[in-house]
Amino acid sequence: MASRAAGTYPPVPAPLAHPVVDTHTHLDICTGARLPLGQGEPEPQLAPKEDEEFPGLDFFHDTAQAADVRRIVQIGCDLAAARWTAELVASEYAGTTPAEIALGRDASELLSGVNARGAETMTPNARPGDAAESGAQNASIAVAEARAPRTWMLGGAALHPNEAPRLAEFGKLDEALTEIESLVTSHDRMRVVGETGLDYFRTGEEGIAEQQRSFRAHIEIAKRTGRALQIHDREAHADVLRILREEGAPEVTIFHCFSGDEAMARECAEHGYFMSFAGNITFKNADELRRAAAVAPLDLLLTETDAPFLTPHPHRGKPGGPYLTAVTARKLAEVRGMPEEDLCAAVWDNSTRALGSWN
Numbered sequence: 001m002a003s004r005a006a007g008t009y010p011p012v013p014a015p016l017a018h019p020v021v022d023t024h025t026h027l028d029i030c031t032g033a034r035l036p037l038g039q040g041e042p043e044p045q046l047a048p049k050e051d052e053e054f055p056g057l058d059f060f061h062d063t064a065q066a067a068d069v070r071r072i073v074q075i076g077c078d079l080a081a082a083r084w085t086a087e088l089v090a091s092e093y094a095g096t097t098p099a100e101i102a103l104g105r106d107a108s109e110l111l112s113g114v115n116a117r118g119a120e121t122m123t124p125n126a127r128p129g130d131a132a133e134s135g136a137q138n139a140s141i142a143v144a145e146a147r148a149p150r151t152w153m154l155g156g157a158a159l160h161p162n163e164a165p166r167l168a169e170f171g172k173l174d175e176a177l178t179e180i181e182s183l184v185t186s187h188d189r190m191r192v193v194g195e196t197g198l199d200y201f202r203t204g205e206e207g208i209a210e211q212q213r214s215f216r217a218h219i220e221i222a223k224r225t226g227r228a229l230q231i232h233d234r235e236a237h238a239d240v241l242r243i244l245r246e247e248g249a250p251e252v253t254i255f256h257c258f259s260g261d262e263a264m265a266r267e268c269a270e271h272g273y274f275m276s277f278a279g280n281i282t283f284k285n286a287d288e289l290r291r292a293a294a295v296a297p298l299d300l301l302l303t304e305t306d307a308p309f310l311t312p313h314p315h316r317g318k319p320g321g322p323y324l325t326a327v328t329a330r331k332l333a334e335v336r337g338m339p340e341e342d343l344c345a346a347v348w349d350n351s352t353r354a355l356g357s358w359n
């Protein structure tokens, strides 16, 4: 089967003036290892055609590095994806520990591994019209990555707000929550409980009680395990803020794919909640969101993709990858009227402050 054509994906943007972080992405869905949210079928525009297959993990690593998206947080938000995430986070793909280097896993050994895996996946089209050069550039990135310990990925796990009522219906919610807690503590690189929260867009009245119960349980897990909480809030701003107030928010609380207005951004700022902006900040009809991004305090700003979803304008609707965080970071800098380098440096520092060291 042929790999999906490079043209399916938006081109890799020019490298940023400073590296940046994708604090929320779904490589399980990007690579086809998991279908979205247990619904059986990927969204039509995200699924490969019959004679294609999804690109592999290395495509998403190499394109991200080429765009200076040097670090990511992989999020698994149903049980299967959460297990997959915990396994990936513990693997060499996420980070080679200094101990492994010391044990004699030298650069040439690591490099041969990179090449062997790279051969199975497509070469990212890093610079449109100059495939040879971009191939060489990515090869040198692979060499650099192989020589240095790879420390590019942290992970997170939770039950998505739309997944909670489904599990509750089968009497499986409590059991699933217990497993989420053990997956979140299964490895030091698992730093996030998320995405959890409320989704009144996709879940109707009948699911709301279980969704709120699941959200409260996740808040407890985050506090008990000392992990950051990543919140999915779709058309439920008031209830999300109220439940956080009632339960007491974890020390680090992040609104993933922030979707509120200026007033909500100010309220989040008051509580010290991080606001993570995704590709929808580039959408034509997103003026309100851009106003929110303009007033959010710089030290609470984060960037993400939610890939393969929310691919930025003008490629909206196409599948994306973590590399597109670069587009969002540029847009954020523009919206705030500040140099790209300063915006990215702030986001980079904020990510470490929120989630800890990637090393």
Ligand SMILES: [Zn+2]
Residues within 6 Å of the ligand: 024, 026, 075, 195, 306
């Ligand atoms: Zn997500």
